Structure formats: structure tokens, C-alpha cells
Amino acid sequence: MVTFGSWWALFIAFGWTNSLGVFQAYYEETLLQSYSSSTVSWISSTQIFMMYGGGIILGKVFDQYGPRWLLIIGGFAHVFGLMMTSISHEYYQIFLAQAICSGCGASALYYACVGSLAGWWRARRATAFGIAASGASLGGVIFPIMVDHLINRVGFGWTMRAVAFLILGGLVIVILTVKSRLPHGTNTKPMHIKQYIHPFKERTFTPLVISLSLFSFGLFLPFNYLIAQAQTIGMSTSLANYLVAILNAASVFGRLIPGLVADKLGRFNVMAVATVVSGILPFALWLPARGNIPDIFFAVLFGFFSGAYVSLTPALIAQVSPISEIGIRTGSLYFCVSIAVLTGSPIAGALVSVDDGKYGYLEIFAGATMCVGAGSTVCSIRSVCPICPICPIFPIFTVFPILPIFTVFTVFPILPILPILPILPILPILPIFPILPFFIHRVGAHLNSGCNQ
Numbered sequence: 001m002v003t004f005g006s007w008w009a010l011f012i013a014f015g016w017t018n019s020l021g022v023f024q025a026y027y028e029e030t031l032l033q034s035y036s037s038s039t040v041s042w043i044s045s046t047q048i049f050m051m052y053g054g055g056i057i058l059g060k061v062f063d064q065y066g067p068r069w070l071l072i073i074g075g076f077a078h079v080f081g082l083m084m085t086s087i088s089h090e091y092y093q094i095f096l097a098q099a100i101c102s103g104c105g106a107s108a109l110y111y112a113c114v115g116s117l118a119g120w121w122r123a124r125r126a127t128a129f130g131i132a133a134s135g136a137s138l139g140g141v142i143f144p145i146m147v148d149h150l151i152n153r154v155g156f157g158w159t160m161r162a163v164a165f166l167i168l169g170g171l172v173i174v175i176l177t178v179k180s181r182l183p184h185g186t187n188t189k190p191m192h193i194k195q196y197i198h199p200f201k202e203r204t205f206t207p208l209v210i211s212l213s214l215f216s217f218g219l220f221l222p223f224n225y226l227i228a229q230a231q232t233i234g235m236s237t238s239l240a241n242y243l244v245a246i247l248n249a250a251s252v253f254g255r256l257i258p259g260l261v262a263d264k265l266g267r268f269n270v271m272a273v274a275t276v277v278s279g280i281l282p283f284a285l286w287l288p289a290r291g292n293i294p295d296i297f298f299a300v301l302f303g304f305f306s307g308a309y310v311s312l313t314p315a316l317i318a319q320v321s322p323i324s325e326i327g328i329r330t331g332s333l334y335f336c337v338s339i340a341v342l343t344g345s346p347i348a349g350a351l352v353s354v355d356d357g358k359y360g361y362l363e364i365f366a367g368a369t370m371c372v373g374a375g376s377t378v379c380s381i382r383s384v385c386p387i388c389p390i391c392p393i394f395p396i397f398t399v400f401p402i403l404p405i406f407t408v409f410t411v412f413p414i415l416p417i418l419p420i421l422p423i424l425p426i427l428p429i430l431p432i433f434p435i436l437p438f439f440i441h442r443v444g445a446h447l448n449s450g451c452n453q
Helices: 001-011 020-029 037-054 055-065 067-083 091-121 127-150 155-175 193-201 206-219 221-232 243-265 267-286 292-319 323-354 360-384 402-411 420-448
Strands: none
Touching: 001 091, 001 127, 001 155, 020 127, 020 221, 020 243, 037 055, 037 091, 037 221, 037 323, 055 067, 055 091, 055 323, 067 091, 067 155, 067 193, 091 127, 091 155, 091 323, 127 155, 127 243, 127 292, 155 193, 193 206, 193 323, 206 292, 206 323, 206 360, 221 243, 221 267, 221 292, 221 323, 221 360, 243 267, 243 292, 267 360, 292 323, 323 360, 402 420
16 A cells, blocks of 8 residues: 555655646746746756656654655645746746745655655565655656647646646545655754755765765756757757656656566666666757657667666665665755756756757766766765775776777667767877776676576
């Protein structure tokens, strides 16, 4: 029942957040057409920031009091924020209602359920998180289609109210089903900065935080900008509005399947593969796209491989953390991630302006940041299973140069139009390439020995 309730919580919280790309395009064309793309993107990036960053406080609240009040107060804030958005007309009104109020409420729902799930599952924890996270993907399918169909028929205001009522119905199910198995209130010490600093002294936790934060700079850019980018290359508005739904539909399988596989092959191993492929895809498909089919293929593939990020991250945190500190450690990691998310979209919006309304710079930025994060994720495997002496000296650069090279040799036969531009940013670090065979040999030997992260 807790997994079922968590599925609903992620459906109404994270699923709504995954649908923000619809509003990026809508706001630019209607309500906020006098504002630049970078300015409008602060709404979506701040909402995702509140979604993740609230954990720095809410994680401690969960450890101390459990999920009940987080669900009640957070659910009210989420619904109230969307109701207020429905009567908003100015930029600051939409920002306060949708980005701040609704974002804080969704954050409370998310952390209450993540903390509760971690206490109920151990051996099949990644599978449980994958099932719950699939709710976010399905929400990302339903909400964009719902908004697209309603907004032209009943207007922006009633569309937002309809969404709020749907979320309210799901909230009732969440409150009735999500419970915690862990004892709460046993730690009576007041909140102190040392509680947040201590996990970063561990060699298993810090590399995980760094790699996922770097990856998050580019992760949400396709969610926010794929619709607007597709329209600039000639895709019809009616088809473009379905791209986010297509991406999230593929993400349903991307959150279920990696969770099942991760419990058998290793959670860090599966996350490393998923992030590497996710970083390659913007260079391989999104950047050279000049028609409908490449963008649709990109939405499907990126949705599948990036889905592992959401489903596996809580399982990775639980793997390297004491169960009694799961709330505060989850909040600490996601707070670092939220800083990357907050700044990533506005930077991308500014790159669109610099590129005269084109999205090439944005696509390169998304791919490059995810490749750096993917390389760091591969190296973070060493923090839980020592492999070789190279990683402490070259924690990122030993792996990152191989990613664009791998992209060229695997994708170029299929996409002859793949430009050479994505390779240029890594040319200064290619001299490190000669040490890669030794590194790869050591990693392969270690993984083949049967190590199960």
C-alpha cells in the first residue's frame, strides 16, 4: 500500500513537474510574451529547485516527525498554489504561486514518500523506487495532454483549476496509504549545520553528490525546451505539444526496467550506463535534428535512459547511508542537485538568446554537462568498490574524453549529418586519452569478478 500511495504522490508531484515544458512554450507565446526565454525559464527552474531543494529542511522534518504532516501541509500548498496560478496574470504572480507555493508543496509530498519507501524495502529497494517513480512518468504523460486539450477550450484559468482538482483527488489516496515503518522523534537534537556537513566527509557519499549534481545541469533542459525547439525546425504545434508526453511515456519503462535490472547487476553500474547514454543522446540526435522523426526518436530514447536517474537516485542514497539518516541525506543531496537545476534552465535560455533564437548552443550545453556528470558517475563506482589508483587523481577527465569519441563511432554510420562541433569542447583534454586502456581494463576486470554494487 505504501508503494501504491507513493506512486500516486509522485504522479501528482513529480508528474506535474515533468510537464513544465508545456508552460514554457505557452507563457512565451501568450501570458508572458514580453519576457525573454531566459526570464520565463526561471518559473520552471525555480519550481524544480523548490522540488529538490526543500529536502534540506524537509528531510530533517521527516526524520523527526514522519510523513503525515508533510503530506497534509504539502498537499494543501501544492493545490493552493495551482489555484492561485489560475487567477494570475503577471509574471510575479505566476512565479510566487506556481514556482514557490506549488513547488514547496510538491517537495513535501516527494520527500515524505521517498523516506517512507526506503524504510519498507531493502533487498528490492530499487524495484520499489522504480515502480513509484513510474507514477511521475505517467503524470508527465497525462498532464501535458490534459493541459493541451483544455487550455484552448476552457482557457488557462479553468485548466489550472482542473489540474488542481485532479491533484486533490490523488492527495486523498496518498494521505490514506503512505505510512512510515521507522521510529521517529528518537533524535531530539535540534537542527544543526553539522548534521548536513557530516555526510560529505564520507568517501561514498560525496562522489555521488558531485556526479548527480553535474548531470542535473542538463537533465531537465529537454523537458523544458523540447517543444519550443521542435517548433523552430518546422514541427506543428499540435504534434510538438505531445513531445513531452512521448518523453514521459518512454520514461515509464525507463524507471521500471532499470530498477529491476539494478537489483541484480548493481545500482551504481546501471546508473552509470544510463547517464552515459543520456549524455550522448543530445549530441547524437537532438543537435543534428532537422525534422520531426529525429526529435521524436530523441524524446523516446532520452525519456527511457534518463528515467533511471529518478528511480535509482533514492536507492543509491539509501545504499551508502544509515537508514536512520535517510531523510537528511536525501535532502542534502537533492539540495546540491537543486542548485544545478535552478541555474541550468536560465543559462540555457540565455544561450538561446545569444544564438538568435536557435537551440544549438543549448543542446551542446545539455549534452556536455550530462557527459561530465556521466563520467563522474562512472568514477563514483570506485567510492563503493575500489578499482584503481587513477580515479582519485583524475576523477572526471579519465572517462569523459571517451564519451564523444564513442558517440562518433557508434552514431556516425547511422547519422552522417552528425556535426563535428560536439567534439571540439573536449579537444584540450584528449592528451589524457592514452591512460584510458589501463583504466578500462581495471574497471572491466573488477566488474567481471562479480562485484554487485
